[in-house]
Amino acid sequence: MPRRRVAVALLPPAGLSAKIQAVRSLLGDPRIDRLAPHLTLVPPVNLADQDVEQLQGLLRSVASATTPFTLTLGPVSSFSPDTPTLHLAVQGDLAALRALREQFRVPPVNRPEVWPFTAHVTLRDSVPADQIPPALHLFTGELPPWPVSRLYLLEFSPLNKAEVWLPIIEEPFEAPVVVGRGGIELLLRTVNLLEPRVAQLFTAIGCQLAAEEEDLSGLMLVVAERLERPGVPVAAAIGTVAGKTAELLQFCVNSEHRLVGIGRQVLMHWCAEAARRGAMRAVASYPLQADSLLANSLLANSVASEATTSLISAAEVLQGCGFTPVGRSMLRELLVYSGE
Template identity: 25%
Template sequence: MGTVTIGVSIAVPEPHGSRLQQLRAGFGDAAAHGIPTHVTLLPPTEADSAVLPAVEAHLAKVAAAGRPFPMRLAGTGTFRPLSPVVFLRVVEGGTACNWLQERVRDTSGPIRRELQFPYHPHVTVAHGIEEAAMDRAFAELADYEAQWPCTGFALYEQGADGVWRKLREFPFGGAVVPPQADRLDRGSLPIR
């Protein structure tokens, strides 16, 4: 059957997603138009295409156990000098993202993956570009803010052309962001 490159992420919704993608391209990041704006739950991972049905079944179970939670981005951060990345910080929703990524990669499931770096939820706005452009991205987006109710995540596949395409969405088991959702990141987990 062959090998595919997959990833799992939370999409940054419109109008924020397109706007951030345009800004990323404007900073000189050539990969910007092939990567939908997102918060990663599973980084690019090679898998046998025959395993995709099991992956989808596993992700459906993970999503069914979750419930909507608030996501908020505010300000910039960087992984430099360790990694040439400037990102928007996830200031609300990070605990829920961590909970999700642990379950996506759970050793009992079909996506067993060790991470190169400790998990840190973020939205990349510049990657692998000139230092001056990285500095510009960091400064220009320092006051950027966006928020939305996160209601699920999606499985993506990277095509031979380098473009990431959504294969399937996985909505959470609960359909409504609960009134207490603003407290989720202050100690409780997004599970029923």
């Protein structure tokens, strides 16, 4: 049976990641395009599908019970002479970091340690010995604080003939919101990562999300799951928040869960999350069609007539959530975040 190679890590936010990438570029890291800056909690391990599913459950359980904490990165350091690496030292709330890591010292990922755990963010994993001393003077300060607020599951995958590590699941340090008590109970998660399992919702209605799209750091998604089936998305809304404006790019509901109010729950929560991030208004294309979404580099094609019908009817759902037609767009004033 094929096994999947996965790891659990913390990924720094986009601005901090860009600064780390700049240092990696100066050092000529050959893996710079194949592995994002990260802090490893669970080193790469090969797992069967059922064990990956178990790990996903562990990831959510741990993340839901973890309080955000802050780390700082720098200066450049090395594990030489044991290993010829260059990395950023990690400081800050190391007690919280170690406590987080200890929660993953359980099956299916508990493995004997080759080296004692020392938190670090790798810059280059193999450097000629004579280049290490001067490289330590490349950056002797600290990068801006890193507010750690989510976990990621990474998977080793071939992409465009290159072997890369891709984040496939994001779990924020907060429990999913439960809505619909007494009816269709849903778990709502707010994430920044377009997970493959969420992308499949859109491909199922004929909307091909661009797998090669690299910069999705500005996204905000609300993903819905049935309470009795955590980890299986049934609906999602995707958009961005920039300043006082939130732009809804797309939303969809699994064909088996339509016309029961799930779309409205997802959209209302997406608007609430946008307001919590400082947005005063939400804007959407009118109607939501593939050609308007192409401009946002999220859809590669939309060929099925059923998909087109679904996208057009989205306007009616938006109006039911308080959006008003304004020219070729739809607008909803969010005012002040009220936890709706």
